[in-house]
Each structure stands twice: as structure tokens, then as C-alpha cells.
Amino acid sequence: MHLTSHTDYALRLLMMLALEPDRLHTIEEVATRYAISRNHLMKIVLTLVQAGFVDSVRGRGGGLRLAKPAAAITLGSVLRATEENFTLVECFDRQSNTCAVTSCCAVKGALHEALAAFMAVLDQRTLAQLCDSPARNSRMRQLLPYIPIAVEAPPRAARTRRRAD
Amino acid sequence: MHLTSHTDYALRLLMMLALEPDRLHTIEEVATRYAISRNHLMKIVLTLVQAGFVDSVRGRGGGLRLAKPAAAITLGSVLRATEENFTLVECFDRQSNTCAVTSCCAVKGALHEALAAFMAVLDQRTLAQLCDSPARNSRMRQLLPYIPIAVEAPPRAARTRRRAD
Numbered sequence: 001m002h003l004t005s006h007t008d009y010a011l012r013l014l015m016m017l018a019l020e021p022d023r024l025h026t027i028e029e030v031a032t033r034y035a036i037s038r039n040h041l042m043k044i045v046l047t048l049v050q051a052g053f054v055d056s057v058r059g060r061g062g063g064l065r066l067a068k069p070a071a072a073i074t075l076g077s078v079l080r081a082t083e084e085n086f087t088l089v090e091c092f093d094r095q096s097n098t099c100a101v102t103s104c105c106a107v108k109g110a111l112h113e114a115l116a117a118f119m120a121v122l123d124q125r126t127l128a129q130l131c132d133s134p135a136r137n138s139r140m141r142q143l144l145p146y147i148p149i150a151v152e153a154p155p156r157a158a159r160t161r162r163r164a165d
Numbered sequence: 166m167h168l169t170s171h172t173d174y175a176l177r178l179l180m181m182l183a184l185e186p187d188r189l190h191t192i193e194e195v196a197t198r199y200a201i202s203r204n205h206l207m208k209i210v211l212t213l214v215q216a217g218f219v220d221s222v223r224g225r226g227g228g229l230r231l232a233k234p235a236a237a238i239t240l241g242s243v244l245r246a247t248e249e250n251f252t253l254v255e256c257f258d259r260q261s262n263t264c265a266v267t268s269c270c271a272v273k274g275a276l277h278e279a280l281a282a283f284m285a286v287l288d289q290r291t292l293a294q295l296c297d298s299p300a301r302n303s304r305m306r307q308l309l310p311y312i313p314i315a316v317e318a319p320p321r322a323a324r325t326r327r328r329a330d
Contacts, residue, residue, distance in 0.1 A: 001167070001168055001169075001244075001248050001250075001251050001253070002166070002250070002251075002252050002254075003166055003254055003276075004166075005255070007254070008254040011254070011272050012264065012272075015266075015272060027203045030223055034264065034265070035263060035265070072266050075272070075275055075276075075279075079166075083166050085166075085167070086167075087166050087167050088166070088167055088168050089167075089168055089172070089173040089176070090170070090173055098200060099177065099199065100199070100309060101180075101201070101304075101305045101308045101309060103304070103308075104299070104301045104304040104305050104308070105180065105295075105301075106294075106295040106296075106301065107176050107177075107180060107240070107295060107307065109267055110240055110286070110290040110295065111168075111240075111287075112288065113286050113288035114240075114284070114287050115283065116284045117282040117283055117285065117286045118279045118280065118282055118283040119279070120282065121275070121278050121279040121282045122275065122276075125215045125275040127263070129270040129271075130270075130272060130275065131204045131271075133271075136269045136270075136271065139266075139268070139269040140266045140269050140270065143265045143268075143269070144265060144266060153323065
């Protein structure tokens with residue numbers, strides 16, 4: 001039993017945006033600091049923007065930020081947006097189910113109850129609660145060092161030379 | 166988020182053995198009645214025998230039966246035997262984890278709490294409870310008709326002819 005890496009990375013991204021709400025974060029930066037795939041992260045950002053958790057500011061100096069307060073984002077709501085489905089067993093999906101006894105089998109009910117208990121815990125945990133310890137936040141920032149990469153334009157002479165080549 | 170088909174099929178098999186405790190069931194029969202893969206079922210039986218849920222009686226007329234009372238088998242204990250792992254996200258597995266902030270990130274704790282709530286429900290549900298409704302049990306047996314296949318030995322003359330070939 002596992003969550004998708006889509007959810008895993010989405011939670012990491014949201015934690016970073018909640019930890020450092022005062023500035024925009026680029027996908028490049030988040031991918032580098034967590035050492036995760038930039039391409040994978042791009043897809044996750046799209047999901048989170050569409051679900052209303054993240055704002056993407058375009059243009060030079062643009063980047064990502066939370067689209068609403070961290071206190072308004074529960075882990076449960078994130079999982080509902082990022083998990084492909086919650087089809088614990090085949091009979092959870094009426095379309096593809098082939099089990100003949102679904103209509104009277106009690107296993108499904110027990111698993112639905114367990115899933116509800118799982119989601120109930122996550123529906124009570126907000127991003128803000130996960131970032132409510134200054135000591136833990138400080139440690140997280142230390143472990144995810146931010147080293148801005150200065151992209152300098154080449155000197156004028158060099159640019160001229162290159163163009164002449 | 167989903168359970169493996171290993172768990173799905175294991176639950177189906179255990180339900181059938183609990184529903185009809187008075188006789189042995191062959192893998193062939195269970196696979197046919199549920200219309201599931203016989204090969205897949207063989208692997209699951211091995212897991213369930215090793216975990217002490219199922220007895221496998223060898224020889225002619227042999228087959229499968231519950232190794233202990235259905236009231237002593239919880240869904241939680243079955244899942245622990247049949248799921249490969251409960252690595253909800255990468256940091257649940259210390260060996261393969263690459264996330265730098267695991268030591269201070271609060272996401273892991275919230276997910277562990279949710280998983281504990283999930284398992285707590287299933288630890289309170291026994292196979293016997295899932296089969297405690299005579300009406301539901303009767304309906305399940307109707308939906309899983311048992312048609313014994315008579316395997317007849319070929320007549321003596323035919324056997325002799327074959328040997329002569």
C-alpha cells in the first residue's frame with residue numbers, strides 16, 4: 001500500500017512554499033533543493049495549480065507560491081487532488097470490477113470504513129500545522145539550503161565575439 | 166492509493182473458505198468460481214499458508230481450509246501478510262529514502278497517524294464478522310456457484326490402446 005510519487009512530491013513542494021511564504025519559488029529551485037526530477041515536478045505543479053493550491057506567477061522573476069493560506073490546505077484535500085484514485089481493491093471501481101459477489105460481500109464495507117478513517121486524520125491536518133514549530137522549520141531550511149544561482153549576462157566584448165563566430 | 170491484487174485475491178479466497186468451512190477447496194475451484202488467475206492464486210495460497218491462515222491438505226481429495234477459526238483472523242493481520250509494504254511515501258523506508266528533511270518534516274508523522282487509523286479499523290474486523298449474515302452468505306453462494314467437475318478415468322480398453330501406441 002503506497003501513495004503515488006505524485007502525492008509525495010506535491011507534499012514536498014507545498015511544504016517548501018508554506019515554509020518560505022515571502023518569496024516566489026521556481027520549479028528549478030524546488031527540484032534542486034529536494035534533488036527530485038524537474039520534469040516530474042512540472043506535472044505536479046500543473047495539478048496543484050488546477051486544484052487551486054498553488055499560484056504560478058509568469059515572467060522574469062516569476063515562480064510559485066501558495067494560492068491560499070497554509071491553514072486552509074489540508075493533507076486530505078491535497079491527496080484527493082494528487083492521487084489518481086482510491087481504488088483499494090477491484091470492487092471499488094464499478095467500471096472495471098469483475099468480482100461477482102460485490103453486491104453482498106462485506107469486505108468492501110470494511111475497507112471503505114478503513115479508508116474513511118485514513119482520510120479523516122488527513123482532513124484534520126493542515127499545512128500550517130505541519131509548519132508550526134519554529135525549531136523544526138529552521139532545521140528544514142538548513143537541510144534544504146537555498147543557493148540563488150546568479151545568471152550573469154556575458155560581457156559585451158564576448159557577446160560581440162560570439163556573434164562574429 | 167490501492168492495495169495489491171495479492172491482497173484483493175487473498176481476501177476473496179479467505180471469504181470462500183470461511184463461507185464454506187465444512188469441506189476442502191481446490192485452487193482450481195476457487196479460481197474458477199471467482200474467475201481469477203489460477204497461477205496468481207497459487208502464489209497467494211503459499212503466502213497464506215506460510216502466514217498460518219490457510220492449511221493445505223495434500224493428496225487426492227485434498228485442498229484448502231482455514232488454519233484457524235474465522236473469528237481469529239482479522240483483515241488487518243491478512244493485510245500485513247499480503248501487502249508487500251506500507252511505504253506510503255519514500256521516507257517511510259529508511260533504506261531507500263533520499264529526502265533530506267526526513268528527520269524534521271512533520272508530513273511523515275501525519276501519514277503514519279492516518280495509516281494507524283486505517284489499520285485500527287481492519288484490526289477490529291474478523292473474517293467471522295464478515296460472514297455473520299445468513300442472508301448475505303446465501304446470496305454469495307448463489308453468486309459463486311459450485312459445480313464439481315467429475316474427473317473420470319478413461320475406460321480400460323482405451324488405456325490399454327494408448328499404452329500400445
